Amino acid sequence: MDLNTGEHKGAAYRARNPVSTVPALELADGRALSETRAICSYLEGLHPEPNLMGRDFDERAFIEMHDRRVEWYWLLPIANCVRHTHPGLAALEQPQFADFGRSQGEKLRERARWLDDTLARQEWMAGERFTIADITAFCALEFAKLMKFDAGAEGFAHLQAWRDRVAGRESARVV
Secondary structure (H helix, E strand, O other): OOOOOHHHHHHHHHHHOOOOOOOOEEEOOOOOOOOHHEEEEEEHHHHOOOOOOOOHHHHHHHHHHHHHHHHHHHHHHHHHHHHHOOOHHHOOOOOOHHHHHHHHHHHHHHHHHHHHHHHHHOEEEEEEOOOHHHHHHHHHHHHHHOOOOOOOOOOOOHHHHHHHHHHHOOHHOOO
16 A cells, blocks of 8 residues: 555545555455454454453453553654654645644653553563553554654663563564
């Protein structure tokens, strides 16, 4: 999908996903499933191990809470900062609001302290094991590199150690 040319806004893609967002997963029966979390739920239903979203209602609720916190309070400010300050995204984000983007970059550092403090007490974002919350947070932190954010260099040692643990996982390696 070539976002820079607006392929996701074309009639063919809109027929699958009328809100023109990515990602979207086309199922074997022709239906399309959009929204990252919905796609993850579907894939975990097909391949339940290793479980990333919770084994029972109690664990699912707490993993969901941590994932939503990471998504709303960590990923969103990063995305807004990049979308509104990176010159390469000016064509996709019209209009860009540079002041808003910069303010979101400041929130990133406030939130990094929260995550660093959390990871000082526990090994993973949602507690004792690797979950979807870690995947969301790792993607966000890697995206933050576009803002020249480096957790270790900025004094967030626990966040950096967690990032390195996640990056060392086979599933995180880029091919």
